[in-house]
Amino acid sequence: MRPHVSTPAASPAFVPMSYPFDRIEPKWQRYWEKHGTFRTMEDPTKPKFYVLDMFPYPSGSGLHIGHPEGYTATDIVARYMRMRGYCVLHPMGWDAFGLPTERYSMTTGIHPRVATAENVATFKRQLAMLGFSYDWSREINTTDPRYYRWTQWMFRLIYNSWYDHEQQRARPIEELPIPADVQDAEAYRDAHRLAYMALVPVNWCEELGTVLANEEVDEWRQKGYTVERRPMRQWMVRITAYAERLLADLELVEWPASTKEMQRNWIGKSEGAEITFPIIGSEASVTVFTTRPDTLFGATYLVLAPEHRLIEQITTPNCSSAVAAYVAEAQRKTDLERTELSREKTGVFTGAYAFNPATGAEIPVWIADYVLPHYGTGAIMAVPAHDQRDFEFATAYGLPVEIVVRPRDGTLPEPLTEAFVADGIACNSTNAELSLDGLPTAEAKERIIAWLEQRRIGRRTVRYKLRDWLFSRQRYWGEPIPIIHFEDGTRRVLDEDELPLELPEVSEFKPTGTGDSVLATVPEWMNVLDPKTGKRGHYETNTMPQWAGSCWYYLRFCDPHNDACFADPDRLRYWLGTDSQRGGVDLYVGGAEHAVLHLLYARFWHKLLYDYGYVPTKEPFAKLFHQGLILGEDGRKMSKSLGNVINPDDIVRDYGADALRLFEMFLGPLEATKPWSSKGIEGIKRFLDRVWRMYTNPDGTLSSAIVNIPPTREQARLLHQTIKKVRHDIESLSLNTAIAQMMIFANEMSRMAQRPYQVMEQFVLVLAPFAPHLAEELWQLLGHTESLAYEPFPDWDEELLREEEVEIVVQINSKVRSKLMVPVTASAEELRHHALSSPDIERHLQGKTIKNIIAVPGKLVNILVE
């Protein structure tokens, strides 16, 4: 008779062998919620730590498997820092304005507010399911009028500011000095505001029915949309005023080198000079920008961009038809065609000549589309010997090439086959007043700039590639720009007490197709009787770009419910600190795709607020980390079409949240791109099951192997090694190796018949930031009645780590020949002695002459022989 044979599923004795995550995880999530375990504490006597995720755009497809990667890393840090006694701010919110939702609404007719609410609910459920320790009482949503009221308030601040380049800061527009000769003071002010309207060539996307920021163009092109240049009257934000500070202050932050480099490249600082060339027989002169003023003697012609405003004035009659044709052709080309298709240099002669102020030579003025209208002055001096583009153009049109720089050593072939663009020694550069000959490039630049400035024909100049931020979008689902345009052509920004300017209700979300947003079709938006001025007008029909809301959300988290200001200064000072402590968000984790866009805009926005004293630090994010992409199991980027998408819901259902959290961290270095592995997560599950069995009897009670005995020396060492390694690894975000160390602990400890209570108790705390549900359950099993969230994180005792003996490698001619156990305290001299008296070594040394012995205590002995 075998009375008790039954299927595993039916036998309770089998169930506890596997960790019952489906019971434990919801239990502790409910507990945390009910007890407000993760409500943020603000205790001025305690150190603080602000750890932030880039808040997500709540898309319709729910959480992607990549989201929990960064979120788990920050959650581990947040939980760890709480246990270290810090007050931790770890919030979450929604960057919910955006085009995908609006496009969804266009096709379904469902209001974007409704769609957003549904998406947020899904995201929130999924985040809760993963057990992240967010303080949900601080949840924010950029589409909430109580939030975007302050986004509008900040736009108002930008609008009401000008940039004082002398003081290097933004100041109120009322303080702008108006020169005496200015007729229209209001127009002058408008021209200096940090938010201004301008007719600019914008990136228009017909399919989207909106314009895009320069920074956004590539992304949409990659998705197959066409983006073309079109002049439109748009809102611009003068981010260029901050170019130098955005560049210089990168020194203040601890960010990945590559991200800093990308920002530097985007800002694109060039130092050089502006030089003015008089046009012969004309009042006009052409000013060029060059980074190589030292090559002025080699400037054999000028080139204007086809858009240059002097073209009509200087073109001679016999050239005018050819010039007109060329300019028209250039206008027809899109930016893309101009940059990619026209590798062959083309151009046209204007008939005009200019004086080279250094040589006195008459040099021809050309037009070519390889000169860009929006960089520098839209005109260049061409030095074909020392600029590859000029060289190609000169070769194509038979223009002269004059060598004025030679290599430091060696000579240049003549005629040149390519431009010599490197620094070198100036030559052929002498006139009656000046000689650069023999000077290295750097000195030659200084000398000629001094001469140009003295002669008042040029000056030292700094240029940036960064352009002003195109700030309006022809969309409904965005923050309204709080401006009223009046019938008389004037406008005003809304006052603080008129904010928020809320989006009107509409039922149709398609753009009008005329370059206006849907807002232009809303009667109450377009017919406004302004109570403050009594004038008639309409609200601005454009809305802000999606980036606006994310420029300051990390500030709102510090004080999310404040209706009197965007955040209380004292609370900002508490959570951001000050520059003297390297202030800002202490740890910011998010994808590298925001390296230029969001991170540049947010830094700009923050600096403007800093200029007014609204924020206490120069920089918003002290330390930044990019989590790497998780690829599909096939090593390719996850996508629906490839069918390699992993859904977090499925993983949590099958393995539990703790397993998903641990596995994503164990996959590899946080910053690395790495493929998903469905087998790999089984290994993590095995580890968690092993931990569970280490603490529990099959009936689910505390394991009878856990007993109140003092730990052995080895057990104590193992525990303390683990504590030390895990602490160091969390602090450096090397979470994969922290988990490896915990696995070593579990492998060793689970083998032991008796496990000291004290050791097992400490290990639960070490595990807690990684697998919080399991840890809480084990903590309770160990007899505790409260959450471990604020238990002090264990510290290690260096004394306990010390080994009595250590293995020393003995090498002969750098090859390992033997290993010895010696006391850790053994000196170099003692090591030599031990090594030489070892039988293995003696055998190897037979008949050889010792030349030298290198002994490194605690490591090795290397015997060098003949």
Add this chain to the structure above:
RNA sequence: GCCCGGAUGGCGAAACGGCAGACGCACAGGACUUAAAAUCCUGGGCUCCGGAAGGAGCGUGCGGGUUCGAAUCCCGCUCCGGGCACCA
């Protein structure tokens, strides 16, 4: 073209200039089981010699260098990923 990263077993990866491959996956052998699953134990970079214990050599993309000693530092390449790109 320019600027950043990166390259280590069958796979994901470890490694203050000091025993390359921790930890995990996959695999192989064994224990338990009627069997399977689960669990536990054992094994392994490659090549060669040896019946075995063991021994010899070669190994971190390629070629040099520095060093007693290099995956690690330096120089020159190759390939892969990312960014920028007619920016004067």
